Amino acid sequence: MSAKRPKLYLVFFILAVLGTVVPAAFLLGSAYYSEHRQAAQDARNVSGVLEARLEATLRRIESNLGELVADLPRQALHPKAFSRYGEAMQRQLAMRASHFPEIVGLRIIDAEGNVLYASDVTRPRVNVADRSYFQALRREPQTRLFFSEVAVGRISGRTQLVVAMPIRRADGSFAGVAMAPLEMRYFQQLFDAIDLGPRGVITFRRSDDGRLVLRRPERPGTVNQTLSNNPMHLRVEAGEREGVISYRAALDQMERVYAFKRIGDFPFYVAVGIAAKDFLAPWYLTLGITSGVELIFLAGLGLLLWRLDRAERRRAAASQALASSERRFQQLLDSAGEGICGLDRQGRLTFANPAARRLLGYGEELPRGDFLQQVHADDAGAALRTCLEEDRSVHSDDALFARADGSRFPVQYDLYPLAQEAGVAQGAVLLFADIAERKRHADQIEYLAHHDALTGLPNRLLAEDRFNQALAAASRRGEQVALLFLDLDGFKTINDSLGHEVGDKVLRAVADRLRSHLRESDTVSRFGGDEFLVIMPGLQQVEVIYPVIGKLLACLEQPLALEHYQLSTSVSIGVAVFPHDGRDFTTLMQKADTAMYHAKDAGRNTYRLFDEAMNLHAQETLRLRNNFQRGLDGDEFVLHLQPQVDLASGQVVGAEALVRWQDGSRLIAPAHFIPVAESSGFIVPLGQWVLRESCRLAARWQRELGREVTIAVNISAIQFKRGDLERTVAEALAESGLPPHLLELELTESTLLNQTESVLSTLRTLRDQGVRLSIDDFGTGYSSLAYLKRLAVNKLKIDQSFVRNLDGDAEDAAIVRAIIEMAHRLNLRTVAEGVETVEVLQSLRRFACDEAQGYYFARPLPVDEFERFLASWPGLLPGRMAY
Numbered sequence: 001m002s003a004k005r006p007k008l009y010l011v012f013f014i015l016a017v018l019g020t021v022v023p024a025a026f027l028l029g030s031a032y033y034s035e036h037r038q039a040a041q042d043a044r045n046v047s048g049v050l051e052a053r054l055e056a057t058l059r060r061i062e063s064n065l066g067e068l069v070a071d072l073p074r075q076a077l078h079p080k081a082f083s084r085y086g087e088a089m090q091r092q093l094a095m096r097a098s099h100f101p102e103i104v105g106l107r108i109i110d111a112e113g114n115v116l117y118a119s120d121v122t123r124p125r126v127n128v129a130d131r132s133y134f135q136a137l138r139r140e141p142q143t144r145l146f147f148s149e150v151a152v153g154r155i156s157g158r159t160q161l162v163v164a165m166p167i168r169r170a171d172g173s174f175a176g177v178a179m180a181p182l183e184m185r186y187f188q189q190l191f192d193a194i195d196l197g198p199r200g201v202i203t204f205r206r207s208d209d210g211r212l213v214l215r216r217p218e219r220p221g222t223v224n225q226t227l228s229n230n231p232m233h234l235r236v237e238a239g240e241r242e243g244v245i246s247y248r249a250a251l252d253q254m255e256r257v258y259a260f261k262r263i264g265d266f267p268f269y270v271a272v273g274i275a276a277k278d279f280l281a282p283w284y285l286t287l288g289i290t291s292g293v294e295l296i297f298l299a300g301l302g303l304l305l306w307r308l309d310r311a312e313r314r315r316a317a318a319s320q321a322l323a324s325s326e327r328r329f330q331q332l333l334d335s336a337g338e339g340i341c342g343l344d345r346q347g348r349l350t351f352a353n354p355a356a357r358r359l360l361g362y363g364e365e366l367p368r369g370d371f372l373q374q375v376h377a378d379d380a381g382a383a384l385r386t387c388l389e390e391d392r393s394v395h396s397d398d399a400l401f402a403r404a405d406g407s408r409f410p411v412q413y414d415l416y417p418l419a420q421e422a423g424v425a426q427g428a429v430l431l432f433a434d435i436a437e438r439k440r441h442a443d444q445i446e447y448l449a450h451h452d453a454l455t456g457l458p459n460r461l462l463a464e465d466r467f468n469q470a471l472a473a474a475s476r477r478g479e480q481v482a483l484l485f486l487d488l489d490g491f492k493t494i495n496d497s498l499g500h501e502v503g504d505k506v507l508r509a510v511a512d513r514l515r516s517h518l519r520e521s522d523t524v525s526r527f528g529g530d531e532f533l534v535i536m537p538g539l540q541q542v543e544v545i546y547p548v549i550g551k552l553l554a555c556l557e558q559p560l561a562l563e564h565y566q567l568s569t570s571v572s573i574g575v576a577v578f579p580h581d582g583r584d585f586t587t588l589m590q591k592a593d594t595a596m597y598h599a600k601d602a603g604r605n606t607y608r609l610f611d612e613a614m615n616l617h618a619q620e621t622l623r624l625r626n627n628f629q630r631g632l633d634g635d636e637f638v639l640h641l642q643p644q645v646d647l648a649s650g651q652v653v654g655a656e657a658l659v660r661w662q663d664g665s666r667l668i669a670p671a672h673f674i675p676v677a678e679s680s681g682f683i684v685p686l687g688q689w690v691l692r693e694s695c696r697l698a699a700r701w702q703r704e705l706g707r708e709v710t711i712a713v714n715i716s717a718i719q720f721k722r723g724d725l726e727r728t729v730a731e732a733l734a735e736s737g738l739p740p741h742l743l744e745l746e747l748t749e750s751t752l753l754n755q756t757e758s759v760l761s762t763l764r765t766l767r768d769q770g771v772r773l774s775i776d777d778f779g780t781g782y783s784s785l786a787y788l789k790r791l792a793v794n795k796l797k798i799d800q801s802f803v804r805n806l807d808g809d810a811e812d813a814a815i816v817r818a819i820i821e822m823a824h825r826l827n828l829r830t831v832a833e834g835v836e837t838v839e840v841l842q843s844l845r846r847f848a849c850d851e852a853q854g855y856y857f858a859r860p861l862p863v864d865e866f867e868r869f870l871a872s873w874p875g876l877l878p879g880r881m882a883y
């Protein structure tokens with residue numbers, strides 16, 4: 001219905017247009033034709049009147065001229081007859097002419113063209129033999145009547161058209177002319193008196209050749225002009241005597257209705273034209289007014305209908321939008337995953353979407369009675385009911401709803417009061433979602449966020465939280481809390497050599513053991529890697545932790561049986577205690593960590609309690625770490641050289657390069673910074689610098705002093721692991737030009753023990769190039785003979801702990817002697833370090849030790865001092881003579 005209405009408006013409008021425009025057009029059309037007819041009639045009337053008048057004039061002139069010619073004595077035409085006939089002739093002519101206001105006068109002309117008599121001039125002495133009428137009549141004397149062109153008369157001086165009649169003798173020959181010039185001004189005045197409207201015209205023309213005789217209004221240059229292709233003249237030429245015709249005039253481009261009429265039998269016709277613009281002016285006015293009124297009416301009607309149509313369309317669009325909104329709303333309700341229920345003011349269910357029915361286990365039939373009481377399993381129904389009555393919205397993130405079968409499930413819900421109508425609340429909408437799954441996820445996320453995935457132990461976050469709780473309780477009760485920082489010994493080796501899977505099993509097993517040896521109130525946490533933390537809260541005395549630590553050390557010492565492996569583990573433990581060592585988690589953790597490193601340094605598989613000295617040491621370590629690069633860039637590292645003396649020749653045959661750090665005025669010993677450089681990795685660039693500098697010095701001594709002094713350089717285990725030792729050595733040799741046999745690399749036993757096959761091959765390559773290898777601190781480690789053979793080292797450096805007391809300690813002496821003998825059997829040279837006394841020197845010589853190094857000869861010396869020492873060394877050893 002509503003869709004059809006706009007079309008109805010259009011039909012109505014079209015009918016209105018047709019109903020008003022068509023009659024108006026018809027009436028206007030009738031009026032138009034009527035105006036046309038009237039104009040034609042008017043033109044015809046005027047042309048009829050004018051024709052009658054002009055015909056009468058011409059006929060009277062014709063009869064007068066005829067009478068005059070007939071009555072004229074032919075002797076009067078003789079040139080000398082004027083005296084006899086002149087007066088009488090003029091009188092007669094004047095009398096006749098007085099009846100014709102249309103003519104200028106009457107004239108009698110002889111056969112030579114002399115005007116003999118004139119009605120208005122006594123003795124005219126004018127000749128007209130050159131005039132067309134005269135010549136035409138002389139040529140054709142039988143002509144009845146002749147009409148000339150319009151011209152200015154010679155006697156009158158006025159514009160005229162001559163009507164001429166021939167005078168014939170008895171034998172019919174030409175004797176002269178009688179003529180009457182028509183006064184054009186007279187006819188002009190006659191035409192002017194007729195009102196044909198401002199653009200009306202009257203023309204008087206010749207019917208034979210169309211020449212214009214007279215036109216009203218006048219148009220200069222048009223008189224005597226012929227016509228060509230004029231539609232009216234064509235009809236006259238065709239023989240029509242009268243008629244009506246409409247056309248646009250070529251002369252002024254004006255549309256007119258013309259009525260034309262031939263003037264009796266004379267060769268003239270008169271045409272009367274009334275301009276369309278004149279006779280249609282009232283019609284045009286009517287047309288304008290009618291059209292205006294019509295347009296205003298139709299525009300008003302159109303506007304009204306358009307507004308009605310628009311209002312109708314809007315109404316239709318609004319109701320469509322409402323319908324689709326309702327559809328969408330219904331779809332929303334049906335497809336929503338959330339339960340949506342409508343409630344009345346009494347808490348009764350008015351509707352429930354499919355999700356609500358499914359979640360609550362309802363069928364088609366909705367439950368009756370107080371729905372809120374039924375559904376709210378946690379007894380909050382009454383409270384909710386109150387909110388409903390008070391039009392308050394309610395939100396709950398965690399509530400329990402009861403299903404139809406009585407089972408319960410967790411929900412999140414919102415209760416919104418419905419808008420009031422006429423001041424009365426409409427009830428409420430209840431939206432709820434089953435959050436069981438979400439809760440499970442949240443619990444899972446919560447668990448993962450606070451536990452270590454591998455062992456299931458609390459992670460750092462939860463440990464910190466537990467610690468803070470323990471700390472708060474301890475603060476209240478005046479108790480202490482211990483933090484035990486545990487790091488597995490040698491775990492990295494297990495991981496690297498047996499793989500991560502075995503490593504993970506070890507970690508899980510360690511976690512289980514820790515858990516099983518601690519109380520419920522203690523927290524065991526894993527910090528990632530092989531680091532664990534134990535929090536022991538509520539301690540009255542710190543001493544109670546010692547048996548626990550003992551238990552932990554003991555339980556982790558027990559070999560772990562993992563599938564095919566029987567693995568030995570141990571742990572180093574650092575302990576920090578609240579409030580003694582700090583009052584917050586971060587500080588205590590740092591301190592427990594520091595203490596743990598001291599436990600590692602102390603040989604592992606033990607524990608250390610944090611003390612302030614450890615802290616200072618840790619700070620110093622940090623300071624050194626931060627300043628290493630600056631030291632290297634600023635040339636703060638220097639080499640000191642300690643001579644090595646050949647005990648057979650007494651000559652200085654070598655020097656050990658020992659690095660020092662000139663940190664401002666402080667000269668830092670290597671024992672202080674080398675371990676830090678090793679733990680930070682800085683030992684790699686530092687070791688490269690030592691190698692380059694050592695080679696440069698030994699090459700200079702060879703080049704400048706002509707001395708072949710072997711330079712012994714200490715190589716750290718880290719340089720093997722992280723540095724490109726082979727290339728570094730090659731570059732140092734190439735750069736300095738030192739022959740490889742003058743470079744000796746000092747390696748510790750422990751370094752060699754932990755090396756992989758690739759490191760051993762590096763050493764063999766160096767050895768093959770001619771670089772010497774010596775084993776430093778020999779006797780303190782495993783003293784494995786196997787690698788001596790495999791590496792083909794050149795020299796053993798007997799540790800100074802055996803050498804120093806060699807003289808007074810029989811055991812040390814035996815060890816030193818055994819090392820020397822064994823070395824010699826293996827074809828190795830020996831060097832004893834730490835020689836401080838002449839007695840020790842003598843003993844070494846007795847044992848046939850090859851070289852010696854120690855304070856007895858010189859302390860490690862700066863380069864210039866060493867060079868002076870080298871130059872001044874006498875080459876003689878005490879007791880040499882006795883040897």
Ligand SMILES: Nc1nc2c(ncn2[C@@H]2O[C@H](COP(=O)(O)O[C@H]3[C@@H](O)[C@H](n4cnc5c(=O)[nH]c(N)nc54)O[C@@H]3COP(=O)(O)O)[C@@H](O)[C@H]2O)c(=O)[nH]1
Nearest residue numbers: 658659669670671690714715716834835836853854855860
């Ligand atoms: N990886 C690198 N290690 C280096 C480098 N430079 C030094 N070091 C290692 O630092 C440790 C300490 O060295 P230093 O303080 O220089 O001590 C050396 C000697 O001064 C000392 N010595 C020598 N003779 C005596 C003596 O008669 N009595 C006595 N009490 N001490 C003496 O022994 C140290 C040399 O030891 P060693 O290397 O085992 O020959 C030291 O372990 C260096 O290895 C370096 O550039 N790289």
